[in-house]
Amino acid sequence: MARANDEAAALIQELADLLSITGGDAFKIRAYEKAARAIAGHPDDISGLDLAGLRTIPTVGEAIAKKVLDYTTTGTIRQVEELRTQIPAGVRALTAIPTLGPKKALALYEELGVSSVEELEAAIGAGRLRGLKGFGAKTEENILRGIELMRGSGERVLVDAAAGVADEVVAALSALPQVERCEHAGSLRRMRETIGDVDVLVASTDPHPIMAAFAALPLVHEVIASGDKKTSIRTAKGLQVDLRVVPPESWGAALQYFTGSQAHNIRTREIAVKAGLKLSEYGLFDAETGELIVSETEDEVYERLGLPWVHPALREDTGEIEAALAGELPRLVTVGDLRGDLHSHTDLTDGIAPLEDMVRAAAARGLEYYAITDHAPNLFMQRMTDEKMLAQREQVRGLQASFPDLTLLHGTELNIDPDGNVDWDADFLAGFDVCVASVHSHFTQDRDAMTRRLVRACENPHVHVIGHPTARSIGRRPPVDADWDEVFRAAARTGTALEIDSFPDRLDLPADLVRRAKRLGVKFAVDTDAHSVGHHRNIRYGVGTAQRGWLTPDDVVNTWPLARLREFLRKG
Ligand code: DGT
Ligand code: CA
Ligand code: CA
Ligand code: ZN
Numbered sequence: 043m044a045r046a047n048d049e050a051a052a053l054i055q056e057l058a059d060l061l062s063i064t065g066g067d068a069f070k071i072r073a074y075e076k077a078a079r080a081i082a083g084h085p086d087d088i089s090g091l092d093l094a095g096l097r098t099i100p101t102v103g104e105a106i107a108k109k110v111l112d113y114t115t116t117g118t119i120r121q122v123e124e125l126r127t128q129i130p131a132g133v134r135a136l137t138a139i140p141t142l143g144p145k146k147a148l149a150l151y152e153e154l155g156v157s158s159v160e161e162l163e164a165a166i167g168a169g170r171l172r173g174l175k176g177f178g179a180k181t182e183e184n185i186l187r188g189i190e191l192m193r194g195s196g197e198r199v200l201v202d203a204a205a206g207v208a209d210e211v212v213a214a215l216s217a218l219p220q221v222e223r224c225e226h227a228g229s230l231r232r233m234r235e236t237i238g239d240v241d242v243l244v245a246s247t248d249p250h251p252i253m254a255a256f257a258a259l260p261l262v263h264e265v266i267a268s269g270d271k272k273t274s275i276r277t278a279k280g281l282q283v284d285l286r287v288v289p290p291e292s293w294g295a296a297l298q299y300f301t302g303s304q305a306h307n308i309r310t311r312e313i314a315v316k317a318g319l320k321l322s323e324y325g326l327f328d329a330e331t332g333e334l335i336v337s338e339t340e341d342e343v344y345e346r347l348g349l350p351w352v353h354p355a356l357r358e359d360t361g362e363i364e365a366a367l368a369g370e371l372p373r374l375v376t377v378g379d380l381r382g383d384l385h386s387h388t389d390l391t392d393g394i395a396p397l398e399d400m401v402r403a404a405a406a407r408g409l410e411y412y413a414i415t416d417h418a419p420n421l422f423m424q425r426m427t428d429e430k431m432l433a434q435r436e437q438v439r440g441l442q443a444s445f446p447d448l449t450l451l452h453g454t455e456l457n458i459d460p461d462g463n464v465d466w467d468a469d470f471l472a473g474f475d476v477c478v479a480s481v482h483s484h485f486t487q488d489r490d491a492m493t494r495r496l497v498r499a500c501e502n503p504h505v506h507v508i509g510h511p512t513a514r515s516i517g518r519r520p521p522v523d524a525d526w527d528e529v530f531r532a533a534a535r536t537g538t539a540l541e542i543d544s545f546p547d548r549l550d551l552p553a554d555l556v557r558r559a560k561r562l563g564v565k566f567a568v569d570t571d572a573h574s575v576g577h578h579r580n581i582r583y584g585v586g587t588a589q590r591g592w593l594t595p596d597d598v599v600n601t602w603p604l605a606r607l608r609e610f611l612r613k614g
Contacts, residue, residue, distance in 0.1 A: 046089035050113045051082035053122050054106065060125040063133060063144035072423060077106045080394040083576045089114050100394045132157020140518035141188030149176065159189060184486065187520055197238070199281055200516060201583050202546035204230050204237035207261060207281055211242050214259055215285075220248040222290050227300035231354045233586030235516060235549045239282035241300050245338075249287035256285050292325040294337035298344075299323040305359035306352075313347045313363075321347075355589035374589045375568070375598050377581055382411035382600040382607065384507055385455065385478050385541065385569035390434055391417040391424040393573040397437055403575040405448045411604050413451040413476045414438055418465035420457040421482055428470065435473070449604055451475035455509055460484045460491070462498025464505065471504035476611055478541065478569075480509030485522050492524040497532040506611050507567045508533065510543040510550040518547070526555055527562065534563035537613045539599050542568045542591075544584025545577075556591025565610070566598050 058074035061067075080101045081088060088096065088110060096107035109119050135158050136147035150156045153174055156165050166186060171177045208226040216224045221244050225231070228241030244252055253273045257265050266274040266282065273285045288296040299307060299322065314321040318329050326335045326343055337343045344351045349366045353374050356362040365371050387393035388400050395403075397414060404412035416434065417424040431454065438452045453476035456464035464471075464479050471477060479499050487495065499505050511529070512521035533540050540559055543550045548571070551559065556566065568584045570577055588598060595601040599610050 046087055046114065047081055047084055050088055050110050051078040053113055053119045054078040054081060054109065057109070057119065057122050057125070059134075059137065059144065060122065060129060063129050063137065063148055064125065065145075068423075073101070073103075074106065076101045076392065076394060079574070081110065083394065083574045085576075100389055100396070130157065135159065136162060138192065139185060139188040140191055140515070141184045146176065146181070149174070159192075163189060180486065191517060191520060197280070198236040199279075200546040201230065201233065201235055201237055201549075201586070202580070203279070204240050204281065205582075207277060207283060208240045208242065210261060211240070211256070211259065211283060211285070215242070215244055215252060215256065218252055218255055220246045220251055222246055223293055225297065227297055228284075228302060231301050232303065232357055233355050233583070233590055235546075235552070235587070239284060242283060242285045243293075243297055243300055244285065244287045245290040245293040245296075246287050247289060252287055253285070288323075291334065291336045291338060294339045294341070294343045295321060295325040296323055298340050301340075301354050301357060303358050306357035306362070309359050309363045310347060310349075313349070317347060319346065353589060355586060356592065358590075372592050372594050375585060375593050375595045375601060376589075377585050379595040379598070379601040380409070380568065380581065380585070381603065382409050382413070382451075383407075383569050383572070383578075383581070384413045384451075384453070384476055384539075384567045384600055385415050385509060385543070386413065386572045387416050387455070388414060388434075390430060391421075391426060395573075395575050397434070398441060399575055400572065401441055401445060401448070401450065403572070403578045405445055407578055407581070409448060411449040411451055411600075411607070413453040413478075415453040415455045415476070415478050418454050418456045420459065420465045428466075432473075453477055455480055456505065457482050458495060458499045458508075460487060460495060462495040462502075464499065464502060468504060474504075476506050477504050478507040478509040479505040480541075481511075481513045481522060485513055485519065487522070489523045489525060492522050493528050496524055496529045500529070500532040500536045500538040503613050505538060506613065507539045507541050507569075509541045509569075509571070510545075510548050511540050512550050512552065512555070514548065514550055514552070516547045516549065521550075521552070526558065530559040530562040530564050533559070534565075537565075537610060539565045539567040539610070541571075542566055542584045542587050543571045544569065544580040544582075544587075545571055546580060546583050549583060549587045551587075551591075553587050553590035556588065556593065560591060560593060560597055566593060567600050568598050569600070 054074050055078040058071045061071050080099050084099050093107050093111055096102055096110050112119050133147050133151045136142055136150060137144050154165055154170055156162050166182050171182055208230055212224050212226055215221055223245035225243055227243050229237050230240055246252055249270045256273055261277050262275045263278040264276045266276055275283050311321050320327040320329045326337045326346060341351050350371060352362050352366055386400055388397045417426055419426040435452045438450050442450050453474050456477055456479040458464060458479050458481050514521035540551055568588050570581050572578050599607055
């Protein structure tokens with residue numbers, strides 16, 4: 043992605059944030075947020091575009107285009123600069139807490155003089171928020187949880203940020219003549235949802251030029267340490283990348299070692315010891331003679347240990363060693379297994395691409411079926427109406443002829459209200475091919491109410507998929523509280539699929555819950571929830587989460603042939 047796009051998008055987003063602090067118009071703020079996403083996701087570098095060029099970006103109208111032009115010509119946006127001076131830095135520090143909105147931040151600053159996260163914590167501890175208008179015990183609890191969330195995510199980054207950097211490094215190094223093999227390892231290869239640092243491994247007999255080329259990559263901001271075995275760098279955004287170069291005959295053992303997890307490695311090392319072997323980052327050795335056992339692939343390493351190859355997504359020592367020993371490892375679902383996507387949006391609601399572009403992107407993925415599921419009316423900010431929905435259905439039917447290999451499904455994403463009811467009546471709902479239903483508000487209901495709410499949604503005969511079931515946003519909003527086993531039993535009983543939403547900040551259901559749900563007989567839909575053409579690429583993260591949840595193709599309804607899926611959508 044072009045740097046100018048990212049910077050302009052950040053400024054437009056900041057403009058939205060600043061306006062919401064000063065009490066700006068909600069629709070305008072939303073328009074800025076939408077445009078910021080569109081600019082960040084725009085395939086071309088915006089720095090060369092004139093006003094007319096900028097206006098071709100979806101959702102970017104005259105007013106926003108002018109602001110972006112302001113940035114590309116002056117390096118900043120004047121309105122942002124002005125607003126910054128009106129809002130104390132302390133307030134902006136407080137809005138960094140994911141559960142604290144701009145209005146409350148401003149109140150804390152003005153009423154209590156609180157201007158940092160630490161001061162806020164102290165104020166809560168001293169009971170100074172009590173009696174402040176709009177701040178109940180629940181608010182205090184939420185703020186503290188938000189601070190915890192903010193600190194808990196610490197220096198870790200979302201999986202897509204790490205994957206972008208890893209892909210760039212691996213592509214650049216793979217092109218070097220000295221490099222025999224190159225792959226990323228570590229938590230990213232295991233598809234963890236957040237990544238501490240990126241680990242890249244190279245097999246070569248000539249490390250010098252490789253280390254030099256690595257340190258000279260454009261993404262390198264700072265070289266932290268440099269040697270013949272390992273070089274560590276930091277990117278401008280602060281993400282660390284460790285590169286290790288190993289001899290080709292140790293590649294298998296090194297890749298196994300640096301993929302981890304540490305807990306999994308402890309188990310494999312124990313098995314090695316029992317077999318008279320020694321397994322380390324330097325290779326697999328005969329424990330007695332110290333002789334290196336050539337292991338150029340991971341397959342060979344596991345084979346020597348008497349195990350089948352274990353998929354990286356399973357390597358957490360949560361039963362995979364036992365399953366491997368018993369020959370009971372699951373055949374994990376892959377991106378290639380998916381025949382369809384059951385959740386996506388267009389610019390009719392909060393997507394940024396027109397219907398036809400989204401459909402073309404789905405066709406390019408080689409999918410056999412694809413559901414358009416724009417938001418329903420109860421999410422009032424989206425301004426959906428019956429008429430708009432029906433007009434879209436006509437459009438979808440009309441488009442079908444141009445895509446003979448891709449069956450288009452017309453669906454919607456419903457809102458599960460606090461009582462578990464959804465938009466529209468049964469008759470209207472029956473007109474959709476597929477309905478996703480999701481929690482978009484009232485996130486802090488207590489466990490009983492939330493459990494009832496989700497169970498009731500499952501029991502609705504027109505609801506086929508529960509979208510992003512925990513409604514979490516990684517590092518920003520905690521998962522809702524529910525008796526998940528109760529929800530999973532309801533989903534299994536009613537034939538309602540639970541979604542694995544592929545958005546890197548959602549990955550929802552999370553992998554540990556996926557695994558629990560599977561044990562209770564739940565089926566899943568691994569979807570992109572794409573709001574732009576580029577979001578289709580996120581599917582790898584949803585599939586990674588499914589793999590970490592031990593899912594096979596049969597567990598995932600959108601790997602099924604369309605006829606079997608249609609049967610499932612009839613809900614018994
Ligand atoms: P991260 O970076 O925090 O997201 O997680 P990882 O798993 O990528 O951890 P990292 O980067 O510290 O190390 C990469 C892999 O190297 C790790 O998964 C297992 C292996 N490793 C690193 N240090 C040790 C160690 O002290 N003992 C063992 N057994 N393995 C280690
Ligand atoms: Ca790592
Ligand atoms: Ca590392
Ligand atoms: Zn959605």
